[in-house]
Amino acid sequence: MxxxxxxxxxxxxxxxxxxxxxxxxxxxxxxxxxxxxxxxxxxxxxxxxxxxxxxxxxxxxxxxxxxxxxxxxxxxxxxxxxxxxxxxxxxxxxxxxxxxxxxxxxxxxxREGKKRVSIEYYRSLANLCAKNRDYENAGKLWEKADKLEGLFDLEASGLNPEDFKHAPTFVFTDNINILNQRQKALDLDE
Known part of the structure; x- marks a missing residue:
C-alpha cells in the first residue's frame, strides 16, 4: 500500500x-x-x-x-x-x-483484549511469586504468558524440507553456448 x-x-x-x-x-x-x-x-x-x-x-x-x-x-x-x-x-x-x-x-x-488481559494477569502473578521467592511457580506462570503471546509457535522458515531429500543432478559440458544461454536466463529473472 x-x-x-x-x-x-x-x-x-x-x-x-x-x-x-x-x-x-x-x-x-x-x-x-x-x-x-x-x-x-x-x-x-x-x-x-x-x-x-x-x-x-x-x-x-x-x-x-x-x-x-x-x-x-x-x-x-x-x-x-x-x-x-x-x-x-x-x-x-x-x-x-x-x-x-x-x-x-x-x-x-x-478476543484480543481478553488475551492481552490474561497475559498481563499471568505476568503480574509471576512477579508476585518471584517477589515471594516462589521461583518455580513464577517460571510456570511466565511460561503460560509466553505461550499465550505465541512466543513458542514455530515460524515458517520459507524452506521446504522436501527440497533437501533428493540430490541435485549436475551435468558438465564444455559448450560455451549453453553457458551463455543460462547466463541470459538468469539475467532475465532478476
Missing part, C-alpha cells in the same frame, strides 16, 4: 483518481501518512492541518487504542469513554469503531 501511495503522491490523489469521496476519517489517516499537520505551521502555510475539534477527536481515538492495547474489552472501553467524555453509549461505540478503523484493528477486538 505504501508503494502505491508513494507513486500516486497521496491518499487524496488516490481517492480523486478512483473517484471516491473522502470520509470523515481520512484526515486522520492522512495525518498518520504525514500529509496533514497536527496544527497550522508558518513553515508549511499551504499544507492541510487538523482543527481543534479534529485534534480532540484524535486524542479520543488514541485513548481508545491505548486501552485496547493493554487488554481492555470493547465494553469496558466504551464504558470508560462514556464516563470520561460524558457522552452517550452509541457515541462511544462510534468512537471505538472509528479508532479501530484508523489504527487497523481487525477481527474480534474482545
Amino acid at each position: 505504501s508503494n502505491i501511495v508513494s507513486k500516486a503522491g497521496s491518499f487524496k490523489k488516490i481517492k480523486a483518481l478512483l473517484k471516491v469521496d473522502e470520509s470523515r476519517l481520512d484526515k486522520y489517516l492522512r495525518f498518520y501518512a504525514g500529509e496533514v499537520l497536527y496544527e497550522q505551521s508558518s513553515e508549511y502555510p499551504n499544507k492541510d492541518f487538523l482543527t481543534d475539534t479534529d485534534r480532540e477527536m484524535l486524542e479520543r481515538y488514541r485513548r481508545v487504542f491505548s486501552m485496547f492495547k493493554v487488554g481492555r474489552t470493547d465494553e469496558i472501553i466504551r464504558s470508560i469513554i462514556c464516563a470520561e467524555y460524558k457522552i452517550e453509549w452509541r457515541q462511544a461505540r462510534n468512537i471505538v469503531n472509528d479508532a479501530y478503523y484508523i489504527f487497523g484493528v481487525i477481527g474480534n477486538a474482545d
Whole structure:
C-alpha cells in the first residue's frame, strides 16, 4: 500500500483518481501518512492541518487504542469513554469503531483484549511469586504468558524440507553456448 501511495503522491490523489469521496476519517489517516499537520505551521502555510475539534477527536481515538492495547474489552472501553467524555453509549461505540478503523484493528477486538488481559494477569502473578521467592511457580506462570503471546509457535522458515531429500543432478559440458544461454536466463529473472 505504501508503494502505491508513494507513486500516486497521496491518499487524496488516490481517492480523486478512483473517484471516491473522502470520509470523515481520512484526515486522520492522512495525518498518520504525514500529509496533514497536527496544527497550522508558518513553515508549511499551504499544507492541510487538523482543527481543534479534529485534534480532540484524535486524542479520543488514541485513548481508545491505548486501552485496547493493554487488554481492555470493547465494553469496558466504551464504558470508560462514556464516563470520561460524558457522552452517550452509541457515541462511544462510534468512537471505538472509528479508532479501530484508523489504527487497523481487525477481527474480534474482545478476543484480543481478553488475551492481552490474561497475559498481563499471568505476568503480574509471576512477579508476585518471584517477589515471594516462589521461583518455580513464577517460571510456570511466565511460561503460560509466553505461550499465550505465541512466543513458542514455530515460524515458517520459507524452506521446504522436501527440497533437501533428493540430490541435485549436475551435468558438465564444455559448450560455451549453453553457458551463455543460462547466463541470459538468469539475467532475465532478476
